[in-house]
Amino acid sequence: xxxxxxxxxxxxxxxxxxxxxxxxxxxxxxxxxxxxxxxxxxxxxxxxxxxxxxxxxxxxxxxxxxxxxxxxxxxxxxxxxxxxxxxxxxxxxxxxxxxxxxxxxxxxxxxxxxxxxxxxxxxxxxxxxxxxxxxxxxxxxxxxxxxxxxxxxxxxxxxxxxxxxxxxxxxxxxxxxxxxxxxxxxxxxxxxxxxxxxxxxxxxxx
Numbered sequence: 001x002x003x004x005x006x007x008x009x010x011x012x013x014x015x016x017x018x019x020x021x022x023x024x025x026x027x028x029x030x031x032x033x034x035x036x037x038x039x040x041x042x043x044x045x046x047x048x049x050x051x052x053x054x055x056x057x058x059x060x061x062x063x064x065x066x067x068x069x070x071x072x073x074x075x076x077x078x079x080x081x082x083x084x085x086x087x088x089x090x091x092x093x094x095x096x097x098x099x100x101x102x103x104x105x106x107x108x109x110x111x112x113x114x115x116x117x118x119x120x121x122x123x124x125x126x127x128x129x130x131x132x133x134x135x136x137x138x139x140x141x142x143x144x145x146x147x148x149x150x151x152x153x154x155x156x157x158x159x160x161x162x163x164x165x166x167x168x169x170x171x172x173x174x175x176x177x178x179x180x181x182x183x184x185x186x187x188x189x190x191x192x193x194x195x196x197x198x199x200x201x202x203x204x205x206x
Contacts, residue, residue, distance in 0.1 A: 036196035046103030065186035068135040118165035141178035
């Protein structure tokens with residue numbers, strides 16, 4: 001039904017061209033499920049180290065879980081921040097950047113970094129835009145090649161979307177091809193929760 005309504009509006013020119021990209025993603029998310037989170041799990045070393053160096057970023061009060069309300073305006077902000085950060089940081093490995101294999105999480109203080117730096121900067125800029133902290137979650141995943149990767153999950157009223165330095169488009173979490181491992185709790189960013197695999201969710205839904 002929603003697809004037919006949107007199609008009619010687009011054909012008649014009622015929907016503005018500027019809203020077309022957001023509308024397409026809105027339609028795609030009609031049957032989207034948010035990722036299931038489970039028990040509390042270990043906190044990544046990189047986050048603990050980040051908090052030790054930037055305590056003001058982590059000494060925050062617990063807040064009730066909330067999701068971002070998607071609109072053409074909020075979608076536009078998400079896209080601008082995602083594109084802008086991806087374009088502004090020069091990708092370098094953790095070892096090349098910091099001279100250590102231990103995960104070093106930080107903001108792009110020198111204009112370069114790996115996936116954690118991209119995700120942290122997007123989170124910071126979106127919070128500065130007034131987006132709720134509880135909807136912006138640092139997330140650990142595994143790529144198809146088995147390597148670990150860090151992305152930013154945005155919890156919305158239309159499902160979970162992913163901001164990723166490896167991909168220009170913002171994608172629903174279940175269309176990334178990643179194995180999701182864990183992410184920050186919505187209520188407290190210093191608590192991390194395991195994320196159920198997509199396969200496990202599909203079995204549950206059946």
